[in-house]
Amino acid sequence: MTSVVVIGPGSIGGAVAGALAVAGHDPLLAVRTSFDQLIVRGPDVSIDQPANCLTDPTAGQRADVVFLAVKAHQTAGARAWLDAFVGQGTMLVICQNGVEHIDRVTPMVAEGAVLVPAVVALPASRSAPGNISIGGKSRLTIPSGEAGSAVAELFAGSFLDIKLSEDWTTDAWIKLMLNAASGGICTLARTNNTVFQDAEVLDLATAVMREVAVVGRAEGARLAEDLPERIMAGMTERAGGHMSSIVVDRINGVPTEWDARNAVVLRLAERHGIDAPLNRVLTTLIRVGEPDGHDGSMT
Ligand SMILES: NC(=O)c1ccc[n+]([C@@H]2O[C@H](COP(=O)([O-])OP(=O)(O)OC[C@H]3O[C@@H](n4cnc5c(N)ncnc54)[C@H](OP(=O)(O)O)[C@@H]3O)[C@@H](O)[C@H]2O)c1
The missing domain is CATH 1.10.1040.10 (N-(1-d-carboxylethyl)-l-norvaline Dehydrogenase; domain 2)
Incomplete structure (x- = not known):
């Protein structure tokens, strides 16, 4: 089974984790602030299930797919998680605003990782750790190609739309x-x-x-x-x-x-x-x- 990690399950990471759960995955949640239940509510989703949280980066192991959803200026602070989970062949989906996803993260990850930048269109907010509300349609736009298709496949059947972009x-x-x-x-x-x-x-x-x-x-x-x-x-x-x-x-x-x-x-x-x-x-x-x-x- 594909091992999936979400680093920073706040508003966006929590929503992504919820979509992964709906699609049948059990993502590991790399957190600073631990929580017991992952609760995601929105127009197309209502889940409340035990959260699989990890607070110690040294206990992390290389994963197949990692979603990075800390705010852009928190990326360096999440370095220990990237060291733990991202290795040769890991797909790292960078769910952040801006246009510098690849430049920002490349110096922080092992060679051979496959970086996938995502434009996030997902109106989400967090009322408490692990408690996420989504206010509308949810979409990640990522480059088309082999990695993009593999990411899209992960969300099949969930409320999160993956747009594969040619540009x-x-x-x-x-x-x-x-x-x-x-x-x-x-x-x-x-x-x-x-x-x-x-x-x-x-x-x-x-x-x-x-x-x-x-x-x-x-x-x-x-x-x-x-x-x-x-x-x-x-x-x-x-x-x-x-x-x-x-x-x-x-x-x-x-x-x-x-x-x-x-x-x-x-x-x-x-x-x-x-x-x-x-x-x-x-x-x-x-x-x-x-x-x-x-x-x-x-x-
Ligand atoms: N929210 C939206 O509607 C929205 C829409 C489009 C795009 N975006 C973009 O999506 C990205 C994520 O934003 P967000 O709104 O999801 O932010 P957020 O709600 O503040 O979530 C960030 C999460 O990262 C965690 N975090 C920070 N540093 C960490 C570390 N070192 N280790 C582990 N976890 C760490 C925070 O943990 P704590 O719980 O400890 O604070 C929090 O759970 C941003 O680039 C934002 O601009 C957001």
Whole structure:
């Protein structure tokens, strides 16, 4: 039987673990904070079952498939788990926001591991360790190919849709456009997405997205000129008061993923000699609001 591990079963990792359980697997949960029951509720799922938690990385053994679902800035802190579970041939599915999944994780894993980046579209939250609520459709977008198909197979019959993408870079940049603009503005305003019903905020978000799209195109993403307007039109139509996880972290006073979701735009813009002034303002203001001067580096 395929051995499967989820490192960091919080909102996303817990939902992924729930989907794996529905599909007949018994994932090992690599945790900092242990819990007895894995409870996942949502429109297409309701499970409550004993959780198979491990708190000691030295007790871990190489696994066939590993899902990494800690926040981007927590990746280095999860290094001991990666050392324990990821070896030659292990498929490591990186369920994080941003576009730098592979660059972030490659230096931390054994040679011969197969890295699979995932764009996460899964509105999940955690009310207590192991207690996950899902608010809508659940999807991971991963590159097509042999590894992608093997990952999709693992979720057969579950509520989690796996989209096999022929152009993962474009999919990841579309998500980054949304995260950088919408997440960034809502973080500074400390509010949810109903703020985009204000015409001036909507214009600002659209302009931020246009800058992100220029950088994305330089990185090889195929992003149509009118994409920012279309994304924001969809957002205002569906604005259901959703609060992004980065806003929740800011309100809770804990470090946020601002490096992976905002500073990344400036980092990659610089690589191509592109100026992104609105993103610089947004990123700077988010950075100075981090607790204890958290510099966005991984912990
Ligand atoms: N939530 C969403 O709706 C959503 C949607 C799309 C994308 N995403 C992305 O998905 C990724 C995961 O986000 P999330 O919302 O699931 O975060 P989360 O709810 O904070 O979950 C992160 C989990 O990682 C655990 N963790 C952190 N460091 C660890 C370590 N060293 N060892 C073991 N466990 C560790 C945390 O444990 P503790 O219990 O000890 O804190 C927590 O359970 C992020 O990149 C996020 O941007 C999230």
